[in-house]
Amino acid sequence: MSDVVKDPWAKLRESTPARIGLGRSGAGLPTGANLDFQFAHARARDAVHSALDVAALEAELAPFEVIRVTSAALDRASYLRRPDLGRKLGAGEAEQLNARPPCDVAFVIADGLSSAAVQAHAAAVVHAASEKLGGLILGPVTIATQARVAIGDEVGAALGARLVVLLVGERPGLTVADSLGAYLTYGPKPGTKDSQRNCLSNIHGKGGMSYDQAAAKIAWLTRAALERGLTGTGLKEESGSLETENAPLIDGA
Amino acid sequence: MSAYSCTLGGENFRFKTLAEVMAKATPARSGDALAGLIAESDVERVAAQMVLADLPLKAFLAELLIPYEDDEVTRLIVDSHDAAAFAPVSHMTVGQFRDWLLSDAATPAALKALAPGLMPEMAAAVSKLMRNRDLIAVARKITVVTAFRTTLGLEGRIGSRLQPNHPADDLKGIVASTLDGLSYAVGDAVIGINPATDNIPTAMTLLSMLDDLRTRYDIPTQSCVLTHVSNSIEIIERGAPLDLVFQSVAGTEAANEGFGVTLAMLKEAHEAALSLNRGTVGQNVMYFETGQGSALSADAHHGIDQQTLEARAYAVCRAYDPLIVNTVVGFIGPEYLYDGKEIIRAGLEDVFCGKLLGLPMGCDVCYTNHAEADQNDMDVLMTLLANARAQFLIGVPGADDIMLNYQSLSFHDIAYLRNSLGLKAAPEFEAWLEAMGLISDLGQLMENTLATARLLEAAQ
Numbered sequence: 001m002s003d004v005v006k007d008p009w010a011k012l013r014e015s016t017p018a019r020i021g022l023g024r025s026g027a028g029l030p031t032g033a034n035l036d037f038q039f040a041h042a043r044a045r046d047a048v049h050s051a052l053d054v055a056a057l058e059a060e061l062a063p064f065e066v067i068r069v070t071s072a073a074l075d076r077a078s079y080l081r082r083p084d085l086g087r088k089l090g091a092g093e094a095e096q097l098n099a100r101p102p103c104d105v106a107f108v109i110a111d112g113l114s115s116a117a118v119q120a121h122a123a124a125v126v127h128a129a130s131e132k133l134g135g136l137i138l139g140p141v142t143i144a145t146q147a148r149v150a151i152g153d154e155v156g157a158a159l160g161a162r163l164v165v166l167l168v169g170e171r172p173g174l175t176v177a178d179s180l181g182a183y184l185t186y187g188p189k190p191g192t193k194d195s196q197r198n199c200l201s202n203i204h205g206k207g208g209m210s211y212d213q214a215a216a217k218i219a220w221l222t223r224a225a226l227e228r229g230l231t232g233t234g235l236k237e238e239s240g241s242l243e244t245e246n247a248p249l250i251d252g253a
Numbered sequence: 254m255s256a257y258s259c260t261l262g263g264e265n266f267r268f269k270t271l272a273e274v275m276a277k278a279t280p281a282r283s284g285d286a287l288a289g290l291i292a293e294s295d296v297e298r299v300a301a302q303m304v305l306a307d308l309p310l311k312a313f314l315a316e317l318l319i320p321y322e323d324d325e326v327t328r329l330i331v332d333s334h335d336a337a338a339f340a341p342v343s344h345m346t347v348g349q350f351r352d353w354l355l356s357d358a359a360t361p362a363a364l365k366a367l368a369p370g371l372m373p374e375m376a377a378a379v380s381k382l383m384r385n386r387d388l389i390a391v392a393r394k395i396t397v398v399t400a401f402r403t404t405l406g407l408e409g410r411i412g413s414r415l416q417p418n419h420p421a422d423d424l425k426g427i428v429a430s431t432l433d434g435l436s437y438a439v440g441d442a443v444i445g446i447n448p449a450t451d452n453i454p455t456a457m458t459l460l461s462m463l464d465d466l467r468t469r470y471d472i473p474t475q476s477c478v479l480t481h482v483s484n485s486i487e488i489i490e491r492g493a494p495l496d497l498v499f500q501s502v503a504g505t506e507a508a509n510e511g512f513g514v515t516l517a518m519l520k521e522a523h524e525a526a527l528s529l530n531r532g533t534v535g536q537n538v539m540y541f542e543t544g545q546g547s548a549l550s551a552d553a554h555h556g557i558d559q560q561t562l563e564a565r566a567y568a569v570c571r572a573y574d575p576l577i578v579n580t581v582v583g584f585i586g587p588e589y590l591y592d593g594k595e596i597i598r599a600g601l602e603d604v605f606c607g608k609l610l611g612l613p614m615g616c617d618v619c620y621t622n623h624a625e626a627d628q629n630d631m632d633v634l635m636t637l638l639a640n641a642r643a644q645f646l647i648g649v650p651g652a653d654d655i656m657l658n659y660q661s662l663s664f665h666d667i668a669y670l671r672n673s674l675g676l677k678a679a680p681e682f683e684a685w686l687e688a689m690g691l692i693s694d695l696g697q698l699m700e701n702t703l704a705t706a707r708l709l710e711a712a713q
């Protein structure tokens with residue numbers, strides 16, 4: 001760096017998070033920029049492949065009752081190759097969910113493609129959201145590993161929940177590797193289409209949605225969904241202004 | 254049908270349909286396993302390859318993989334098949350065709366003349382019998398020249414798409430990335446933006462900005478906002494400066510429906526873009542993107558393996574004389590192409606099949622963070638594809654697409670291919686780079702702070 005007199009790209013760099021003005025060694029990346037990239041990629045890979053510390057997450061979720069289940073995908077490799085297996089409970093897993101009193105809302109936490117996101121944010125979002133769901137019957141929290149979004153349908157149906165809030169680790173990028181998503185599904189049952197869910201994404205600490213913002217949106221959508229009896233494309237999230245919080249806007253049939 | 258059987262190592266292998274032979278002859282990949290079409294063992298795969306090698310090329314005309322009545326892509330393939338062009342190879346089996354392709358008899362001129370006579374299924378079939386080096390050797394012999402403001406595909410050259418995406422479509426941010434790319438001599442195939450917000454007003458704003466930049470510096474290249482074909486038709490009607498019409502396409506009518514596109518829409522858009530007459534050295538006005546796995550992903554694969562369906566997408570592309578076709582090879586994720594080995598194989602197959610069918614075939618050498626791949630795999634694939642004479646490759650700042658959240662090639666990588674392999678940019682663009690002082694007369698990047706400063710004026 002000693003031979004860099006002045007960086008003509010400094011000002012432009014403010015306008016984009018893109019990796020511009022990196023300089024070059026011949027036609028190659030300079031060592032520093034190359035290592036920066038490797039670090040970002042390594043962090044994203046670790047987010048995908050590190051196992052979720054379920055015990056630590058369970059402790060953070062107290063006082064909620066926690067049920068642990070696994071999907072039909074036996075390991076990370078089969079999870080990545082077989083999306084269908086990550087959407088289903090493993091053999092016998094449904095038994096521990098059955099024969100419970102019905103509830104209005106059940107939280108399901110799925111590791112998805114970023115255990116780092118779930119580890120960092122899921123418990124905080126559950127606590128923040130449940131505080132805003134007063135008056136509703138909340139079921140146990142289910143932690144599902146090697147799991148994709150649709151596993152919430154089977155879990156919710158077995159629990160007898162009217163609505164499932166599924167929190168999932170989103171596909172990591174180089175800049176943000178721990179982004180959490182939330183999917184709300186009314187009347188969960190296997191075979192539910194993605195168009196029948198509402199989704200919040202980008203819950204994370206690097207300029208993403210805060211826990212409070214996420215909790216407010218989850219609570220608004222939950223109440224609107226339970227009142228109207230649907231989630232998905234027919235239910236538009238309008239919680240941006242607080243005045244509308246009790247007046248859900250429904251469009252279409 | 255008992256026609257599809259063979260005995261190998263004392264074991265008898267039977268395949269019910271031509272589609273099953275094709276699927277099981279395909280080098281292993283996760284998408285075919287996901288679809289339940291993959292060979293059950295390595296030996297069964299070789300058995301299927303042996304059956305395929307002995308099949309006459311004509312079998313693909315006789316047994317359509319997807320019925321004519323059911324699928325407009327099949328109808329396009331059958332109705333546009335040029336029997337006269339096919340004649341020189343019509344007596345061959347698939348295995349003999351492979352041998353011929355590798356032989357000196359398959360000259361660049363012979364391959365060019367053959368292209369309209371080949372069905373995509375024939376190209377896919379022969380590729381399944383070819384090793385990676387075979388795919389490279391044959392693809393390299395094929396020259397497909399297309400032009401708009403630059404001429405692409407000429408001998409000894411490789412083009413590049415400059416991809417300056419921004420997560421909020423921030424104009425300054427996009428300009429910053431564009432200038433960065435131009436300083437690396439990237440952008441002769443197209444400067445193309447994937448908009449974060451895919452609607453007509455955003456696309457028109459971005460197109461005007463790119464056109465202003467291009468005219469300000471008199472850059473001989475074309476721009477594109479990768480929005481839906483129906484948006485492009487509307488944008489043309491509203492008079493925005495649109496150079497190229499973009500569309501993602503797939504190899505079945507049902508999968509194209511998933512993209513919201515029909516052949517009639519593509520024809521309308523092609524004619525509308527031609528009517529603008531904006532090209533200076535040519536009038537190839539279409540930019541298509543494809544990728545193995547798109548049909549399965551849309552549940553529209555008809556029990557056909559993903560590589561054969563990818564080749565069928567090229568039949569859609571070639572009906573509209575594209576400037577460039579891009580296989581976005583590793584973007585779709587590990588459930589379709591699991592690791593670097595599968596991505597590399599697929600990239601080579603796609604460029605081979607595309608060029609064999611007469612297309613200006615390029616590649617987005619790329620992967621996602623949940624695939625078993627890294628930049629080293631991309632280094633291998635880009636070097637192989639440059640040697641296979643892909644029409645163009647894609648470059649993004651530092652290989653990191655901050656909007657689409659995946660990794661492609663860096664602008665540096667395009668410079669590496671040109672420096673180390675002696676390849677050049679499109680001639681019109683090269684002349685501009687030289688005049689700007691960005692490259693030497695040998696095509697090498699120059700340390701020219703004055704040239705960079707002139708470029709950066711645009712951002713002020």
